[in-house]
Amino acid sequence: MRALGTGLTETVSDDVDALRDALGARLAVVAPALGVDVTGLPPAEALDRLAREVHGGGDPAAAWLLFVGVTATFPSTTDLAALRRALLLATPATAMLVVLERTMDVQARIHSGLRTLELVTDEVLVDVDFCAKYEHNTGIQRVVRHMVPEWSERAGEHRLVAWNQDSTGYRELTAPQRDRVLRWNDRQFEKSDDPVLTDTQLRREHVLVPWRTSLLVAEVPAFHVCDVLTSIARWSGTAVDMIGYDAIPLVSADTVPAPESERFAHYLTIVKHARRVYGISVSAADEFRGFVSTLPSQGLTGPAVSAVTLATEVPAVAREAAAAVSPVEGDVPVVLCVGSHEPRKNQDATLFAAELLHREGHRFRIVFVGGGSRLATLSFDRHVAKLSASGMEVESHRRLGDRELWALFGAARFTVFVSLHEGFGLPVAESLALGVPVITSDFGSLDEIAREGGCLQVDPRDDTAIVDAMRVLLTDDDEHRRLLDEIAAQTAKTWRSYADEIWTAVAA
Structure with a gap:
């Protein structure tokens, strides 16, 4: 590797002129946003003019954008702090050298020299990274894949983004990724894997840059992008909003793997600098409010937190699949327990x-x-196998498609979801939406759902209470029918309603 006069790095085969042209094109994109005219200037002179403009360090957003323009990557909090301090020490004459020095390390680690930039200023960016890239479809993914398609009529007002292959910036979704997010519930698309980009393709990626706009982090982001998202929330001038699912990895750390708690601690650093958090239940919102209430001790205000309760409806395909296998009188009753195993x-x-x-x-x-x-x-599966071998009708499924799951709801006499801690409890809402009574916990977000009817509530820490409730719903037809009547009287909150509430808040 050898360094160019512009501060970029290249392999022996790289074309120096192409790298300089790419730098010049990126600087031409960021310059108008910084109020600087670089029309017709060669890259070195353009960079010098921009660095002189930013060198005082008074506007952190300007330094953030200049960093992006030079490197085609989003800076970490450490990267940006180092650049701002160096610019504060610089004179106008030395500002360009300072910028090159503080971005050289990034350029040495990441082949970003030929990338192009696009500033997104008048659209809401929606980070759907995990849903776009993976077929996994439990709680958080179900929320995103129900909510985002409801914004189809707002095509010119928002843009879906994922992290690029080296997690240094946002990019548009590929066609398969859009299908995973937007068409999951109708399943009218062919599954396909995303291509692995070559080194050359990575170097020429088109990066979408949030600039003084709104960014909705719709999932819990991966650990390795938390610091960069914190930098965006703190320095870029973009308002970051977040859907707050729960604080379980910290407040119930004894029930999750240790790496989950560590990741969540870094996730909360983004929350510190976010504009708003939308808790998926009153209980979830209360957890985030509790965290925010500690921030004045750090000299921070933190985000505004509100409860935007999730929808309780299921897609038409779920109702169809469940209705096709309704329980038959005389058959052995089916009891269903849905939820990730932890x-x-x-x-x-x-x-x-x-x-x-x-x-x-x-x-x-x-x-x-x-x-x-x-x-x-x-251990659980071994126990299930042992009980099954002894003659008990018990099964445990680790990989089951959505249609098969909906069919099980249709066959069930009741479901059991006695979790110790939930942000919402989609399996309870989905069971009720499909007309199936539930045994569930008597506190927190599960109580918020259960108090509407159709549920027997128990203390989930009391084994005897769970046994008694299951016995009742297995043997007492009158009680079972009472719960069915309560379910029939309910009106499910729609995903359109939920999506509209989120959109109204984010776009405000």
Whole structure:
């Protein structure tokens, strides 16, 4: 590798003129936003003029954008702090050298020299990175894949983005990625893998830059982009809003793997500098408000937090699949337990209750559905296999498609979801939307859903209470019918309503 006079790095095969032209093109994009005219100037002179404009360091957003213009990457908080301090020490004559010095390390690590930039200033950027790239479809992904398609009529007002391959900037979604986000629930698309970009393609990527606009972080971002998102929220002049799912990795750290708690701690650093957080339930909003209430001790105000409760409807395909396999009188009752397998979901308590009821002589088939790490599922699955071998009708499914899951809801007499801590509890809402009674917990977000009817509530830490509730719904037809009547009287909150509430707040 050798350094160019412009501060860019190149391999021996790189064309120096192409690199300089690319730098010049990027500077021409950022210059108008910084109020600087670089028309007709060669890259070195353009950079010198921009650096002189920014050198006082008074506007952190200007330094942030200049960094992006030079490197075609988003700076970390450390990167930007170093650049701003150096610019404060610089004179107009030395400002360009300072900029080159403070960006050289980034350029040495990342082949970004030929990238192009586009400033997004009048559209809401929506970060849907995980949903776009992966087929995983549990709680957070279900929320995003229900909400975002409801904004189809706002095509010119928002843009979906994902992180590029080296996680240094935003880019447009590929066609398969758009399908994963926008068409998941109708499934009218062909699954395909995203191509792995070559080094040359990476060097020529088109980067979308949020500039004094709004950014909605619709998921919980990956650990390695948290610091860059913090930099955007803190310095770029873009207002960052977030959907707040829960604070479980910290406040119930004993129930999740340690890396999840560490990742969430870094996620909360973004929250410190966000504009707003939209809790998916009153309970979730209260958790984030509790965190925000600690920020004045750090001299920070923190975001405004509000509760925008999730929808409780299911897509038409779910209703169709469930209706096709409704319970038949005389069949062995099906009990369904849906949820990713981790300690806080409390599946061990549900399995214990089922085992005890089986020993009492009750006939039923209990089905567990949900993924989980091998460490979390190994002991449980061994127990299930042992009980199944002994004659108990029990199953555990780790990879089940949506249609198969909806069919199980349709076959179920009732579902059990006695989690110890939830941000919302989509399996409860989905069960009720499909007309299936639920046994669930008597506090937190689950109580928010259950108090509308159709549920038996229990203390999830009381094994006997779970056994008693399951026994009632297996044997008491009158109680079961009462819950069905309560469900029939409910009106589900739609995803359109939820999406409209979020959009109104973000676009305000």
